[in-house]
Each structure stands twice: as C-alpha cells, then as structure tokens.
Amino acid sequence: MIRIENVSKQFGEIKALNDVSCVVAPGEVLVIVGPSGSGKSTLLRTINGLETISSGRIVVDGVEVGAKATDMNKLRTSIGMVFQHFNLFSHKTALENIVMCQTVSLKRNRAEATAIGRDLLARVGIPDKADSYPSQLSGGQQQRVAIARSLAMHPKVMLFDEATSALDPETVSGVLQLMQELATEGMTMVVVTHEMGFAREAADRVIFMDQGEIQEEANPQVFFDAPKNERTIKFLSQIL
C-alpha cells in the first residue's frame, strides 16, 4: 500500500530523514516510536506530501507522491491524516468541518455530505456535538471530530501523528479504542505515538526511529520484550 524507498529529507543543515526505506502492506498497522526530533512527524508528512522529499521515492496505492503527473489533491483524499493538535477548522462547527471537506474536495452534494457527517459523528461517539465549535469541545472530542473528518474521505490509508499526546490520560483510552476499531476493520494505518500500551496491543509492526534513521523494526512482542538495538533499550527504559 505504501512503499518508501531511500527517502531523505534535509531542512537546511538538519538531516531530518536519512535514507529511510520501508513498506506498509494493505491492512497493516505500523507504529513508529522514537525520541523527540527523530524525524517521525517528518516521515509521516512526506507520505501525504505535506513535506517534499529531498531524494528517494514514495508510492502510495500505486501513485507516486509528489510526481509531476500526480494530482496531489486527489491523492490526499485517499490518505487520511490526524494531527497531534487536531487542526480542526476553528471557524466551522464539528459537523461543518466534516461536511466542508466532502463538498469541497469530493464535490459531494451538501445533503449527502451532511448525512455522512452525522453518521460519522455517531460512529465516533459524539452525535450530540454536531453544532459545537472546536473551541467548545474537549480535546478528546476534537480528536474524534478530526478522525471522523478523515474518515469521511473514505481513505485507503490513515496516518496518525501523536494523535493522543495532547489529550488527558483518561480521554486517551477512548481515542485509542477508536483507532483499534479502525485497525480491526482492516484500515491500513501508520501511527506515531508515545503510547507504548497502544503500540503493544494494536501494532502489527513497530519501527524505532532515531536521528532520521530507522534503528529497529520488529513485531511488538520482540520489540518490547527483547529489543536488540542499544538506543532502543535506553529509550524504552525511560518511557516505561
């Protein structure tokens, strides 16, 4: 589904990604962990082209990201992204956030989009918040709206960038549960997280990144119980 080939990304002096390669199969849940500044967000952002890459190639569902011939706007509707800070449109209500994406990007008509929007809000558990503005919602509720908004595009892939780290611990579990549901439904997902509990339970595979490179790649059992890389061991010792 996603094929990342020798991708590097330079910010001026800083090498945020250094020759990263990796493949995500359809229906797979890939969890990326690593210390701050290791390039996790950057990798995620290059997948839907929010960040251009300096060298290498990324192919999503057979389409090359950032290639001249690619309609990036169309590609992005098939890649859902949920941000750490939610990035809901703050001037629109929860429902309008979901509706607007469909009418603008997919040219769906308003009535249909609204019906889908209400469905999704019910699915993520906040049908009664349709007419609230983001500022009137708690963090967890905002995150649910953001997920619903992404789902409205019927994406083939979902990217989560620390989708729960701006939430309070109690709310986290609800959102993680929702993500786990998506995973069981067969959605391809790439998840950057600090929640090792989630990584352990939901991940098909875990990647540990440091200094722009993939340091270790393993299934969660191996990763958490018998990590090989020294840096990974140090990292895990501080997190847990």
Next chain:
Amino acid sequence: MIRIENVSKQFGEIKALNDVSCVVAPGEVLVIVGPSGSGKSTLLRTINGLETISSGRIVVDGVEVGAKATDMNKLRTSIGMVFQHFNLFSHKTALENIVMCQTVSLKRNRAEATAIGRDLLARVGIPDKADSYPSQLSGGQQQRVAIARSLAMHPKVMLFDEATSALDPETVSGVLQLMQELATEGMTMVVVTHEMGFAREAADRVIFMDQGEIQEEANPQVFFDAPKNERTIKFLSQIL
C-alpha cells in the same frame, strides 16, 4: 502549613470546587489526581489567591488567603507556583526571569539576585542557559527555569500544576527527578499530575478529585493498590 476549610468556587453555573477541605502538613508532598475538569487546577490556584473563592477559608502558614488584612503579594512570595505551560516571561532571558522576580517582589539588590539566580540555574542543571530567551530553550529547559524562578523566592510551599504534561516523555523524567529532590529536601509541595509513577514514588499522600469534590484520600500504596472509591477504580483502570 496549608489548611483548606470548606472551600467552594463557582464559575457562573459551574461548581468548580464543592466544599473541599484538606490539610497539608509542613514538608508533606501532596499529589492531586483526577480527570479533566475535576477542579484540580482551580484548587491549586485558590491556594495562592490567583482565583478568589466563593466560600470557605484557606490559611497558608498562619495567614488567611484573600483576607482584607493579608498582603497577598507578600504571601505569594512564600508560595511558589509552576505552571503547565511554564509561563516564563518571554521578553527576558532565563537569568533575568529569575532576577526580576527577586528585585521586584523581594526588593533584593541586583547583584545578590543575580548570584542567587546563577546558583539556582546550576542547581536545576542548566547553568549554561542563563542568557537564552525562553523561545531558545527546549520545553524541559523552560520548565527548569520556571522551577528555579519559583525557588528564588525561598517559598515555604511549592505548587505544581501539571508541571510535566507539556513535555515529551523523555524529558519528563528529568523534571520529575528535580521535583523529587525538592521533596527529599523537605519542601512542602502540592502537585497536580497525571504521572502516576511520580505519584507513587514521591507522594506522601494522594488525593483523587472528581466534579469539584475530593473523592478519595490515601497514601500512595493504598491508593494505587487498593482504591476504595468506585470512581477512583475506574479512573485508575483507564490510566494504567
């Protein structure tokens, strides 16, 4: 050291605190946990009078908070407070942040204040960051400066409001360690946190709040291993 008697706080319709009573002994480390919106921050802010109370009485070190006869500015110098978002003065360097509080609030002379400031920066582990502005510091470094700034007042009590929740997980442990050091030195501390690990290790007593009320109060062993209150049990099950 702190005596809270039947304190209530109303925000319009919302009862943020509902008849809360509690006593903190000198040298005690009290940890407050609870779900979002349960009134933890509000309780902390009433202790140093940042929030006025609707009814009840708070006495810190023999002085009643908010009473007519009380010089609140003087009282506040004996109550250090460290905020979730650090709230360093962004137009001053790290050192100046610490110096200014002393010269303005305590009328200390500049030379003395500077000496104390440098000492404290060394103590919190960032002597080389004296001349950096807050925006040039990482989150963890900012938090250390904020702690140093509070310590410069030689407070009798320190209040921490989610002092680590804006930090990335790896940085958290450093700041928690610093707080633990303070605790072992005998500082009276009231700490609002979501870090159950810290609560377990550093707390003399843990309070669980929900809906503006203290639901459970126990020493950490009892609290974590044998909670009695139903709400507490549910809360802990989701956190851990």
Next chain:
Amino acid sequence: QQTTMDKIATEGKITVAVQTQGPPVSFVDSKGERTGLVIDIMKMMAEDMGVELVIQDYDWKGLIPALKSGKVDLIAADMTPTAKRSMQVVFTDPVFFAENVAFALKSKGFTKWQDLNADGMTVAATQASTYADAARKHISKAELKEYAGGTAQTTQAVAAGRADGGVTDKASLAQYTAGDSEFMMLDGVLAQEPLGFAVRPDSLHLLFTLNNYIGLIRYDGRLQERLAYWWESLDWEKDHK
C-alpha cells in the same frame, strides 16, 4: 462691554483674517511677502488709524468661523455679500467689483462664453463658489464640475481637457491668459458681484469706520489707484512675480 473698536484702540492692533487665494487679491509673492489688493488696502488703513496690522491666513472654510469666534476683528477677502451670509455677519459697502468670466483653451476655438452653453459641454468652477452659481445659472446647458481648491485647480482641469471651459473672476484669470498662454478669456461677462469686507454683527463702530474709510479713499483717489494697479491690469506682476 468693550466694543471691537475699543479693543483695537486700546491694544493698538487690528487683526484681519485673509485667505491666500491667489493674485491679485491676496497672495505670497516671490520674495515670500504677503501682498495683494486687500492686503494693500488694509496696510493703508492700519497706518492711517495708527495701529499695528496683524494678518491671519485662513482657508476659505475658516474665514467666517474665525471672525465669529473672535479670533479676528474683520475679514478682508473677496467675499460676496449674499443674503444668507449677511444673516451671519455684516458686510461693508462694496470695496470693488468682480466680473465673472469664462475661459477656455485657445485651441478650442471658442470666442464668447455663450459658446460653452451647449449640450455635451462641461464647465469647471471652484466648489460651492459664486463662480459655480454663475455657471449654473448662465451656462445651464453645460455640465458643471465643481473642483475643490481655487482658480489654479480649475485651470488645471481645463488644461488637462477634463472640462471644455471654466468660470472664474476676471482679475484672477488675468495672469493665466497673459503672454503666450494656452488660455484665453471668452468675451462677455456672466455676472458682476460686489465684494466687501465683513465684521461681526455687534461691531457697529468698526463697520461704520470701514465704510467711512472706503468712502474716503474712493474720493481721494487712493482706491482707484490701487484698483488700477492690482485689479484692472497686470502692473503688479513686474513687482511681485
């Protein structure tokens, strides 16, 4: 209650509001000296009265307010004593007369002002002035454009082809049509207007004094002499240009 004249007598100075609207009535010459017909008359009068002359320069909009609020003792400008204005201030007997005339570019080939009075023509005049009134009344077929400013701005509009012709007074126009200018005055006078000085309604003593003085210099010939120099010829240009 001290009258205005008492004040002038005791303080030994007379304060006059003028508008620097351009030669020859009142202007600043190339040496930076304030001069012109009314300035000349006022200087003469102050000297004869034995008081000091203080001149204050205002925009047209400021003249009457300055008088009414007591900032000055009288207005010496080319102000037409209309009925409505007379309800606010008192005018002296006419000091001189203005002839409102039309002008155009020579290249247009007009000869008399009536040539402008046709459909499709446009005429420029100063905003809310008696020139504009005259144009509205006499050149009624043409479209009237009222420009803020003064004669200079009106001539600019005509020169730039924004209007076919303009209306102003003969004396002000003289310097624009002198020599090998591109402008020419069109034959015929649209209207004649008396121009007088103005005082506050309660300054009766000063009003009579002014009227007396105007009569005096008219009969001893000094007024005609001034008018001939400033108003009816371009003699002043030699000395002040």
Next chain:
Amino acid sequence: MSSLLQHFNYRVVGQYLDIFAEGMFATLWMSAVCLVASIFFGVFVALMRMSPNPLIWRLAAGYIQAIRATPLLIQIYLVYYGLPALLPFGNFFDETQTALIALTIHSTPYMAEIIRAGILSVPAGQAEGAYSVGFSRPQTLFHVVLPQALANVTPPLIGQTAILIKDTSLFSIIAVFELMGAGVRMFSETVVATESYVTTAICYLMIYMLTLILARFAQQKLGGTEWRRI
C-alpha cells in the same frame, strides 16, 4: 453644552437635508465599492508580499511603501491629471471612476498589510488540515485561511475602513460630489459653520456605525463568533 445647543440652528439644517442625503448616499456607495475592491486586491498584494520570490515580494513591498508614504490628495491628482498624459485612454475614465480607482490604489496597501497580519495569525496547522483532506491551495485559502484571517483582523480592518470612508471626502478636488461636499455647500451658502460641520460629522458617524454593524454581521458570516472564544 447648553451654549453649544443654543447655537445650533435646526431650521437651516432642515433646508439642506436633501443635499446631505444625496451626499451621504454617494459617500456610502463609493466607500462600499472601494472597500470591497481594496480588500479584494489587498488579498492579492498580501499574498505577493508573502511570496518567497524576491522579485514579487519586492514589487509588492515597493508599491505598499510608495503609496503609504505619500498623501492621497496627490495620488488623486496624479491619477486624474497624470494618467491621461501617460496613457492614450486615460481620459476614458470619468471623475467618479477616477476617484474610485485612486482611492482603491491608495487603500489596497493598507488593507494588504492588515490582511497579511491576519493570514500570519492563522496557525499553519489549519492549512495543513485542509491539504490533508485534499483541498487545493486556492480552496484552502478561500475556505479555511481567509475566513479566519479576516475575522482575526476585524478591529484593524474597521479602523482602516473608517479612514477609507473619510478619505472619500477628498474626492471633491476632482469634482466628485459626496458628503463633505454637501457640508461645504451648506457652509458656503449659509456660513453657519457649526451646523454645517456637526451635521456632516453626524452623517459620517452614522455611516461608521453602519460599518460596525456590518462588520459584526460579516464576522458571524465568516463562521460564527463563538469559535473565537477560547
């Protein structure tokens, strides 16, 4: 205060009400046209000013500085008299059109600077959120960034609009009738200065109040007011 009212002649004001109404109407529609046009072009100039291409942003910056550092009066003269001299079709525009063009040229840079501040005030995440659901750049700008940007800078936009409304009073130098012209007309004929100017001021205040109401309405239209309460 009493002596102020005592000096106010309502009867004379009544005689000029129709002229004031005419002037007010002219000022109203001309400011509305210039406001819409200068905000519209202001968006483009703001975007040019933020362009990474030095040629484009320098061009925009130069335009902004040159206009801001010189008086409107002179800009109107230059457009009215200078344009026909430079362009063969310059005389094509009549006085009113010229005035509208000149004022739009004049206020576009002010609006552009305010709008630029507004765009910068919208968190980058908002645009990223839009891109990630497949919005194109123009769609992101139009549906997400601009509504928030304009709502964020409503106070300075209102301030600039107040200036723009008052700037229309300079139109009389090229023979365009508007509210100040009505005041000057009344004053010149009746020379009751207090009445003329106070009436003029009241009319301007009424227009200003109307813009305040419209601004509140627009802010709501741009996405409700609740969302700006944090």
Next chain:
Amino acid sequence: MFESIAEKWAITVNLWPILMHGLWLTFAVSMLAIVLGSALGFGLGVVRTLPFGWPRRLIGLYLHVFRGTPFLVQLYIVYFVLPSLDIAFLQFDSFVAAIVALSFYTSSYVTEITAAAVRAVPPGQEEAARAAGMSKSQALYHVVLPQALRLMIPPMAGVYVVIIKSTSLLSVIGIAELTRQGEIAILRLPGNVLFVYCLIAVVYFIYCYPVLRFSQWGERRFGRIDGS
C-alpha cells in the same frame, strides 16, 4: 525638452526653501501631537484592558467618535466652537488647537492598538508574575507592558504616517504646513499645478518613508514576542 527640465529645476530650486519651511511646521506639529497623543492613547488603551466597566465603555465611545468623524470637523470644533464656551483655558491659538485636536485624533488610534497589544500578551504571563508576588501594577509594568510595546511598534508607525499626512488639513485654522505652502506656491505658478504637487509628494515621502522603514525594522526585530 531640456528647456522644460531647466524650467522645472528652476521652480524646484525656487520652491525648496518654502517647502522646507512647511515641512518644518508639519514636522513640529506632527511630532508634538504624536508624542502627546501616544502618551494619552497608551494610558487609555491600558485602562481599556482593565476590568472596569464604566471607564472601558466611556473610552470605547471616545474611540468611536474620534475615529468615526473626519479630522477636519474635530479640528474645527476645537478651534472655533470650544472658544464660544467662554472658558478661559479653551481659548486656543491655532498652533495649540492644532496640537490638541491632532493629539486626540492620534490617541484614538493608539488606544485601540495598545488595548489589542496588551490583550495579545498571553494571560499566563501576568499570572506568573502575580504568582511570584508582584502586585497588579508591577506585573503590568515589568511583564505585560514591555511585551505589549514590542507588538505595538509596527502598527504604530502606520498610524503615525496617517497622522503626519492629516496635518495637511491644518490650513483651515491658518497653519501654513507643507501642503499649504505648496498650494500657496501654486497660486504664483499657474500651469505647474501637477509638478508642484509632485514636489510636495516627494517631501512627504522624505519624511514618511523612514518612519515606514522603522516600522518594517520593528516588525522584524520585535514583531515576535521573544527576544531572539
């Protein structure tokens, strides 16, 4: 061609001293008004952010009245109408009246800018200062206002330029500032209306451009609230 250039040059040389004299008056009046008006506006702006209902509303009214009416009318009222109230200290001469009117006009804009800047300083800053034992006024003086001042520099320069340019209306009360000096010169130089206006524009530019550059510099230097 050369003749006309020579002629324009001669006019320029001839007018320059007059225009410079006008510029000096424009400079003097605008600077005084900017200083006084900024001080007044700064004070009012700070008061407007304090939680006092009445003063805040009163200042709001003041602000809207001064921003909603033309400066010409304000000037006129200060110079011509106030004296008719027969109060001794309101008997301004034209220079004082110009300063008074322009200062109030300036202050109405500065008030808004100040209030907006103070509100833009995150509330946590003041709370931290209070928590460290500073009084309300100490927190305002040492923490909030220094940060607000930085935010004010760019918009202030914009307002100053507007103020400088509105001095051109002062001729109504007999102040021969820059525009007026130019217009007086125009009366003597028929046929050069446009050229003289261009000269005036150049002189305004000489005065205003550095102010705008200063604002740009201020935006780069202080626009962000940190010291970096």
